Amino acid sequence: MLPWWHYLVGLFAPLFLVNMIPHTIAGLQGRRFPTPFVGGPPNLDSPQRNILWGFMNFVVGSVLLWLLRNSLGDLPLLIEMLAIAWLAAWGLSRVFSRLP
Numbered sequence: 001m002l003p004w005w006h007y008l009v010g011l012f013a014p015l016f017l018v019n020m021i022p023h024t025i026a027g028l029q030g031r032r033f034p035t036p037f038v039g040g041p042p043n044l045d046s047p048q049r050n051i052l053w054g055f056m057n058f059v060v061g062s063v064l065l066w067l068l069r070n071s072l073g074d075l076p077l078l079i080e081m082l083a084i085a086w087l088a089a090w091g092l093s094r095v096f097s098r099l100p
Helices: 004-028 047-067 075-096
Strands: none
Touching: 004 047, 004 075
């Protein structure tokens, strides 16, 4: 049995890593896209800020994942992280599909 905080970290690591994807892609494509810096949708931010936001999400998610490096073989933790990653991706797709 893992310590309780592994499951808490396992909740946030996939959220940050999945959130990195749309911001990084939008920034690389040179498109304006919402970030927390402008208050979120419907306000759009610059591609450069999206690259920055995507990179910040990558760093935080990677550090959280690194904290779990010895626990990733735990099946309940792995299932939790995969389910959260899928739910986050599904939820973000619904939110961002409403953007112009």
